[in-house]
Amino acid sequence: MTPPRSIVVAGESIAGITAARELRERGHAGPITVIGAEECGAYARPPLSKAVLKDDRADSTLGYRLDGLGIDVVRSPAVTADLDRRVVATANGREIGYDALIIATGARARRIAAPGQRGETVLRTLDDARRLRTRLDAARSAVVVGAGFLGLEVVSACVARGIPVTVVDVDPPLRRILGPFVSGAITTRAEEHGVRVIVTGGPAKLTGDPVDGVRLAEGTALTADLVVTCCGEVPNTAWLAEAGLAGPHGVAIDPACATAIPGVFAAGDVTCLRTGGTRTPFWSTAVAQGKAAAASALDLVPAGPPLDDYFWTEILGLAVKVVGPLPPPGEPDLVEGSVPGGSALLTWFGENGQRTVVAYGKRVPVPKLRALAG
Ligand SMILES: Cc1cc2nc3c(=O)[nH]c(=O)nc-3n(C[C@H](O)[C@H](O)[C@H](O)COP(=O)(O)OP(=O)(O)OC[C@H]3O[C@@H](n4cnc5c(N)ncnc54)[C@H](O)[C@@H]3O)c2cc1C
Incomplete structure (x- = not known):
């Protein structure tokens, strides 16, 4: 394949931003256009339910920038993708041609209100x-x-x-x-x-x-x-309806983040794995897939797999960090500490020999968790 000249990344969040940066990292010198739907630009979502709910000073610390990389940013949602003509149309009437397209339009909060029922509160943006x-x-x-x-x-x-x-x-x-x-x-x-x-x-x-x-x-x-x-999320694929690229679980990708259409790749919460239809709507996977999709778009070999099984959350003052297959089955081995004491390191062996490691309220560097998971 001849490396693509112009690349469009649809979606301006962690998967899209990571892909755009990786394209330049991997030596792509041609035009890159990132299409975003949020006026404020890209920002980190994990702090929204943590720092931002506590403190309005956190709002200004979340942004991601693409400054200095020579990347065009169009802030108007993609409304259609014409895969034959290789053109993405945006809500403000632009038509942006591409040689390679990376779909990274993520997901939105799943709503449960009845049709017409007002005032449902969700947390995604x-x-x-x-x-x-x-x-x-x-x-x-x-x-x-x-x-x-x-x-x-x-x-x-x-x-x-x-x-x-x-x-x-x-x-x-x-x-x-x-x-x-x-x-x-x-x-x-x-x-x-x-x-x-x-x-x-x-x-x-x-x-x-x-x-x-x-x-x-x-x-x-x-x-x-x-x-x-807080009932999960739904992949943002409406703009791909005519392209026939997405199913109910999102845009299906292979391990290199390629879709079934040549020249079209996808990354992050909008995706599911073609084998098994698994969705992994977590931060680290969005980063891993952003990098993999960029490499594949340039016809290079991705540096890593399309899944990163590191995940974290903060609940009632307790940081919980996890590496490995989820959900871990049954009782763990207690490596250190005490669960009732709010600080423990736990491991599980799955049937396939893979290990899941949980730092439960215990400060353990992520590389150490990854090493323990093997
Ligand atoms: C409140 C909250 C807390 C979280 N906490 C954690 C956590 O602690 N740990 C963890 O691992 N994960 C966490 N996550 C999940 C993590 O944030 C997501 O996995 C990650 O944001 C996915 O990135 P993405 O780029 O694929 O999609 P998204 O972040 O959903 O971004 C997609 C972007 O595409 C835009 N878009 C949509 N449609 C279009 C269109 N047609 N054209 C152009 N742009 C479009 C959207 O507006 C959005 O900006 C959290 C998520 C939320 C909402």
């Missing part, structure tokens, strides 16, 4: 985080729907402000991602902090218009000043 921080300033009670890492980080923000909070999910907290042992430990810790944890028998529904409560599958009604939905 900086604007969402600012709105939620203002709501937290005034709230005297809160319900969070979804006890994954995002839901529990919002719960933590409520606890830090002394707001009585209930969290509702069909599974125990973090169980889908961190397995039964860590889920049990986190549930105990949440309850010790006064959090009401409800495991319900089916999907909860939002009540009120605007939303002011939740009805559980069992019929129980909960009301609160603040109701926050």
Whole structure:
């Protein structure tokens, strides 16, 4: 393949920014255009549910820049991709041609409100985080729907402000991602902090218009000043509908981040792996895929795999860092420390011999965790 002359990266967040930087790192001197949909430009999302909910001084520390790399940035969402003509059209009427396209349009918050029901609160963007921080300033009670890492980080923000909070999910907290042992430990810790944890028998529904409560599958009604939905995310693929490139789990990619269409690559939360349809909507994977997609777009060999299994969260004052396959099964080996004491290093051996390592409230450098995971 002749290396592409012009490259378009659709999506201005960590996967897209990483891809654009990597293209220059790998020696691409031709035109690069990054298409973004958020007026404020690229920023880090993980701090939104951590520092930003606590402190408005964090807002100005999140941005990413592409200065000095000779990259054009167009801040108007991509609305269609014509894969035959190799042209992306943007909402402001531009048509941008490419030799290679990297799709990095990420995901949006999954909403559960009924059609027409107003006032659902979610957390995906900086604007969402600012709105939620203002709501937290005034709230005297809160319900969070979804006890994954995002839901529990919002719960933590409520606890830090002394707001009585209930969290509702069909599974125990973090169980889908961190397995039964860590889920049990986190549930105990949440309850010790006064959090009401409800495991319900089916999907909860939002009540009120605007939303002011939740009805559980069992019929129980909960009301609160603040109701926050943290029920996962949906890949942003509507602009690719006519191109026929995306399925319900996103844009399918191979291990080199190539799609089924020559010259089209994808990275980050918008993707799923072609084999198995697995989605891994985490930060480190978005970085790994951004690099891999850039290398592949230049017809070079990616330096690493398209998955990075490092993940972290901060819950009720506890940093939890994880490396390895998720969810880890059953009971771990305790390498150091104590879980009730809030500082422990845990390992699990999976059936395939792969190891999962969790630093539970314990300060362990990520390279050491990776080395322990083997
Ligand atoms: C509040 C929060 C906390 C998180 N905390 C953690 C954490 O602690 N650890 C962790 O590992 N992960 C965390 N994550 C997940 C992590 O942030 C995501 O995996 C990562 O942001 C994915 O990056 P991305 O570039 O693929 O997509 P995104 O960050 O979703 O960015 C996609 C970009 O594309 C833009 N876009 C959408 N449609 C179009 C279009 N048609 N044209 C142009 N642009 C478009 C979007 O506006 C967005 O700017 C968190 C996520 C959130 C929301």
